[in-house]
Amino acid sequence: MSDQTPTADPTRTDPYEVPEDADRGDTSDDRPDYLGGVGDAAEGTVYTASGGDWDEIVASQAERGDERLVVNMGPQHPSTHGVLRLVLETEGETVTSLRPAIGYLHTGIEKSMEFRSWTQGVTFCTRMDYLMPFWNEAAYCLSVERLLGIEDDIPERAKVIRVMLLELNRISSHLGGIGPSGMEIGALTVMTAALREREMLLDIYEAITGLRMNHGFIRPGGVANDVGKAEIAEVRNSLKWMTTHTREILTLVEHNPIFKGRYSGVAHLDLAQCMAMGVTGPMLRSTGYAWDLRKEMPVLDYETYDFDVITRDTCDAHGRFMIRFDEIWESMKIVEQCLERLEKLEGAPFMVDDPKIAWPAQLAIGNDGIGNSNEHIKHIMGESMEALIHHFKIVTEGFKVPVGQAYVPLESPKGELGAHVVSDGGTRPWRAHFRDPSFNHLQAMPMMTEGGMLSDVVVAISTLDPVLGGVDR
Amino acid sequence: MTSDQTPATPDSGGQDLAQARAPRPEERRFADKHGSWGRQGGPADTSGYDGLVRPSVEPATAVRPYGGWFDAVVDVLNELVPGAVTRVLTQGGELTLEIATGLLTETARALRDDPRLRFEGCMSVSGVHYPDHVGHELHVVYSLQSYTHRHRIRLEVMVPDDNPHVPSVVPTYPAADWHERETWDMFGVIFDGHPALTRILMPDDWYGHPQRKDYPLGGIPVEYKGATIAPPDERRSY
Numbered sequence: 001m002s003d004q005t006p007t008a009d010p011t012r013t014d015p016y017e018v019p020e021d022a023d024r025g026d027t028s029d030d031r032p033d034y035l036g037g038v039g040d041a042a043e044g045t046v047y048t049a050s051g052g053d054w055d056e057i058v059a060s061q062a063e064r065g066d067e068r069l070v071v072n073m074g075p076q077h078p079s080t081h082g083v084l085r086l087v088l089e090t091e092g093e094t095v096t097s098l099r100p101a102i103g104y105l106h107t108g109i110e111k112s113m114e115f116r117s118w119t120q121g122v123t124f125c126t127r128m129d130y131l132m133p134f135w136n137e138a139a140y141c142l143s144v145e146r147l148l149g150i151e152d153d154i155p156e157r158a159k160v161i162r163v164m165l166l167e168l169n170r171i172s173s174h175l176g177g178i179g180p181s182g183m184e185i186g187a188l189t190v191m192t193a194a195l196r197e198r199e200m201l202l203d204i205y206e207a208i209t210g211l212r213m214n215h216g217f218i219r220p221g222g223v224a225n226d227v228g229k230a231e232i233a234e235v236r237n238s239l240k241w242m243t244t245h246t247r248e249i250l251t252l253v254e255h256n257p258i259f260k261g262r263y264s265g266v267a268h269l270d271l272a273q274c275m276a277m278g279v280t281g282p283m284l285r286s287t288g289y290a291w292d293l294r295k296e297m298p299v300l301d302y303e304t305y306d307f308d309v310i311t312r313d314t315c316d317a318h319g320r321f322m323i324r325f326d327e328i329w330e331s332m333k334i335v336e337q338c339l340e341r342l343e344k345l346e347g348a349p350f351m352v353d354d355p356k357i358a359w360p361a362q363l364a365i366g367n368d369g370i371g372n373s374n375e376h377i378k379h380i381m382g383e384s385m386e387a388l389i390h391h392f393k394i395v396t397e398g399f400k401v402p403v404g405q406a407y408v409p410l411e412s413p414k415g416e417l418g419a420h421v422v423s424d425g426g427t428r429p430w431r432a433h434f435r436d437p438s439f440n441h442l443q444a445m446p447m448m449t450e451g452g453m454l455s456d457v458v459v460a461i462s463t464l465d466p467v468l469g470g471v472d473r
Numbered sequence: 474m475t476s477d478q479t480p481a482t483p484d485s486g487g488q489d490l491a492q493a494r495a496p497r498p499e500e501r502r503f504a505d506k507h508g509s510w511g512r513q514g515g516p517a518d519t520s521g522y523d524g525l526v527r528p529s530v531e532p533a534t535a536v537r538p539y540g541g542w543f544d545a546v547v548d549v550l551n552e553l554v555p556g557a558v559t560r561v562l563t564q565g566g567e568l569t570l571e572i573a574t575g576l577l578t579e580t581a582r583a584l585r586d587d588p589r590l591r592f593e594g595c596m597s598v599s600g601v602h603y604p605d606h607v608g609h610e611l612h613v614v615y616s617l618q619s620y621t622h623r624h625r626i627r628l629e630v631m632v633p634d635d636n637p638h639v640p641s642v643v644p645t646y647p648a649a650d651w652h653e654r655e656t657w658d659m660f661g662v663i664f665d666g667h668p669a670l671t672r673i674l675m676p677d678d679w680y681g682h683p684q685r686k687d688y689p690l691g692g693i694p695v696e697y698k699g700a701t702i703a704p705p706d707e708r709r710s711y
Contacts, residue, residue: 103674111684115705146565275593275620278648296623397711403503403531404564407616407627409596420599420614424503425529427711431684435597435616443651472674 067092073457075104081180081461082468084442093454098446102439105472113432117398118144119359121429123216125419128434129470130213131176134169135412136470137218138162140432142299143421144220146406150352156341157348158222159300164235164338165208165217166300167331171242172201173413174324174331177465181321182253184458185262193249200238207231210363221358222351229346232339239332250325263318267448267460270315277444281415281437282323283464288313293411305334317463324465327413357399360391398427407435414438414465434473438466493533500560503529504605510709532564542624543568549590553583569627574639577630578666581645584617584626592617592626595646598653600660602685610634611662615642615649632662641667659684 045064047057061069074085083104089097109128113121125140126133145151175194182190202212208231209217209224217224253259269279271287284291292309294302310326312319351358360380362373380388401423409418415437422431441464448460506529509522517523538544543563547570550558557580560571572580584592597616604610609631618625630639641664642649653664654673661682664670672679681688692704702708 103672103676106674108683111690112705115690115708146567149565276647278594278596278646280596291620297625400711403529405569405601405614405627406565406567407597409616409618409625416596418597418616420597420616422601425506431599431601433597433599433601435599439651439655440596440648443648 068096071454075101081466084461084466084468084471086445086457088454088457090454095449095452095454095457098449098457100442100445102442102468102471105468107473109473110432110434113429115428117427118220118401118429119398121432122219123214125432125434126214126216127469128473129412129414129417129436129438129467131467132169132173132413132417132470133213133215134162134165134218135173135410135417136434137215138166138300139408139410139412139417139419139434140421141218141220142408142410143406143419144401144429146408147401147404147421147423148220148357149402150221150354150357153352153354155222155349155352157226157345158350158352160338160341160345161223161227161350162218163300163302163305164227164335164342165205167334167338168201168204168235170331170413171328172198173465174328175201175246176467177324177413177462178249178321181263181317181459181462182249182259184462185259187253187256187259190249190252193252197242197246197249200242204231204235204238207234219351219359221354222349224359225363226350227342232342235335235339239335243332246328253321260318262456262459263316263321263463264314265316265318266452266456267317267463268315269444269448273444273447277447278440279415279444280440281411281413282320282327283415283441283444285309285311285323286313286319287315293409293416297409299408299410305337307331307334317459320463324413355390356394360387360394400425400427401429409435412437414467414470415441434470436470436473438464438468439471439473442466442471493536495533496531499608500534501529501531502603502606503531505529510711532562535561535563539563539568542622546590546624546626549587550580550583553587554579567625567627569629571629571631574630574632577628577642578640578645580628581615581642585645590619591621592619592624594618594620595642595649595652598642598649598656600656600662600684602660604634604686606631608633611637611660613639613656613662637662638665639663640665641670643667658682661685 045060047060049057069090071088071090072085073088075083085101085104087099087101088095109124113124116124121140121144122137125136128136142151145154175198179191179194179198182188182194205215206212208227209215269283269287271284271289273279274284274287274289280291280293288311290309290311294307295309307330310323310330312323360376362376364371364373380391403423403425405420405422407418407420409416411417416435417437418435420431420433420435421429424430445460445464448463449457452460506527507523508518508525509520510518535543539547539561540563543561546568547558547561550570554576557572557576558570559573562569562571581595584590594617595615596618597614599614601612601614602610603612606612610633612629612631615628616625617628632639637660639662641653643653643664644666650668651673653667654670656662657664657667657670658672658675659682671677675683690704690706692706694701694703696702
């Protein structure tokens with residue numbers, strides 16, 4: 001059985017070969033609209049607006065006297081947060097229909113993970129939603145750990161380091177949502193100030209993990225390296241700086257009538273709509289419902305941390321903006337508690353006590369800023385043949401994970417994030433599927449925008465805070 | 474976590490393992506593994522263990538009592554939609570219900586609407602391809618959440634490769650819309666009754682369903698200082 005490769009369609013020898021008679025449309029391109037798709041059938045007049053002067057288009061449309069216009073917004077558009085494409089049907093300035101189109105950043109991460117070891121999977125999934133890399137890593141690792149049955153064996157220090165990084169990541173992700181929210185309506189200073197704050201956090205990530213993003217730091221069984229005293233001090237300093245400076249962003253917009261006018265009552269989504277569309281996170285909490293998986297179904301000992309769930313009851317973009325802001329303070333509270341715990345747990349293990357799972361090598365800072373631990377190299381190269389064999393086997397083969405499936409939902413900055421991980425008992429994931437909150441939330445775009453103003457569409461996008469790396473995976 | 478939420482200890486899966494029933498042959502999802510290097514089609518197995526045959530050790534079917542609220546959910550579901558639940562698993566403290574494909578619509582509706590169940594949200598739908606699970610090659614896995622009771626269950630339906638039809642749950646759970654489109658796009662599962670089952674991640678004119686196991690990963694050998702490394706899908710696995 002297993003030596004035969006099953007085929008998708010038994011009637012065809014190669015099910016994925018493109019048939020000769022496949023309809024690829026008319027490939028002759030003698031039309032003036034050279035930017036339009038080849039062979040696309042269009043009803044009515046087609047305008048190609050690609051920068052430059054649009055006076056001609058405006059005049060021509062005015063001449064026709066038809067208010068109905070189908071606008072293709074994206075996938076390359078500064079207000080669509082990456083490569084989101086929206087197909088809008090407008091009647092004057094009113095949006096009558098909106099259809100999001102995604103997939104422009106699909107890179108097959110889930111498929112690629114099926115061909116790497118369980119530990120290597122972390123380096124892939126961290127690149128999904130690139131504004132919350134630690135959350136992707138944590139969602140994957142917690143599911144793998146449940147399959148391994150080592151959930152209760154994860155050391156305390158590893159869990160505290162994870163929570164600290166996750167909450168710092170919540171702050172930087174929210175800053176990545178707040179900044180563009182301002183930029184979208186012309187308040188560019190909000191963006192630059194948010195990027196300035198985010199830079200502080202990226203410096204922390206770099207100090208702890210070595211990288212500003214794509215960390216691969218949370219591993220099945222624990223974390224890749226310890227957090228030292230110097231890093232703890234740096235986190236403290238940065239938090240102190242941010243406590244005073246992040247508020248500047250709020251003072252820019254808090255009482256600004258333009259901001260309030262553009263955000264209040266816009267992109268309405270009430271509780272029933274959120275529940276039906278599976279919308280979670282700040283969007284759900286803006287309906288007044290205090291649903292937060294950190295409180296409802298806690299993992300990583302979240303129930304032992306003191307923090308509040310922030311809600312608003314406005315159901316609109318303004319409420320969500322304020323929730324994101326207030327959650328930054330709550331996350332700072334959690335990080336403070338983590339730092340205290342880390343100081344108490346000084347020297348405690350940060351990787352599961354199982355040499356068959358734990359990565360043997362530690363990294364150390366060499367003269368050039370990077371490098372391996374000399375202690376470890378001395379041990380495997382000079383002292384113990386068995387240690388060398390073990391090192392070689394766990395790095396090349398990895399470890400086996402029992403057959404089964406697991407899904408651990410987490411309250412990521414954007415909403416519920418979870419990895420459905422399936423194992424065939426081997427050293428590679430059989431399947432790893434990520435339930436990305438942005439993917440789910442984009443479904444609600446028509447609900448939030450249809451019947452509203454065209455200019456409110458960009459507000460609706462920014463209030464969703466989608467990251468297309470996570471949406472398309 | 475309160476005891477209400479975690480009826481099962483993670484290692485025992487909510488039951489005494491001695492009582493648990495081993496999966497029947499038709500329930501086994503993976504074939505036996507041959508040799509020491511696992512995957513077929515790669516480089517020849519020179520480990521000396523090429524004759525080794527290891528049967529797939531799969532999670533056992535749960536037996537009553539499942540523990541905590543698990544029993545109550547299964548009881549209510551059996552009462553509302555008799556015959557829907559074909560198998561119950563409690564691995565890792567998560568309740569998995571295998572559902573008869575033809576009864577999925579009724580099951581979803583009962584799970585959402587009955588006050589004792591109230592699974593209001595379908596959080597995720599994903600496909601899994603098990604080419605060795607003969608007659609049930611394509612699985613669709615639903616993750617349902619009850620906001621009211623703080624419960625979470627997993628539904629699993631299985632269809633054969635040559636007739637991959639699953640009733641859509643979109644009329645009950647609108648949130649499943651894009652998730653089902655993705656499962657169609659990636660696995661070729663046809664969701665009957667879906668309002669617009671079109672590709673979502675791949676281009677509209679794409680052939681094939683990339684996440685199926687018989688769809689190649691692609692890739693070229695990497696050359697470095699005269700030596701080459703095979704693409705990931707041709708490397709040895711264990």
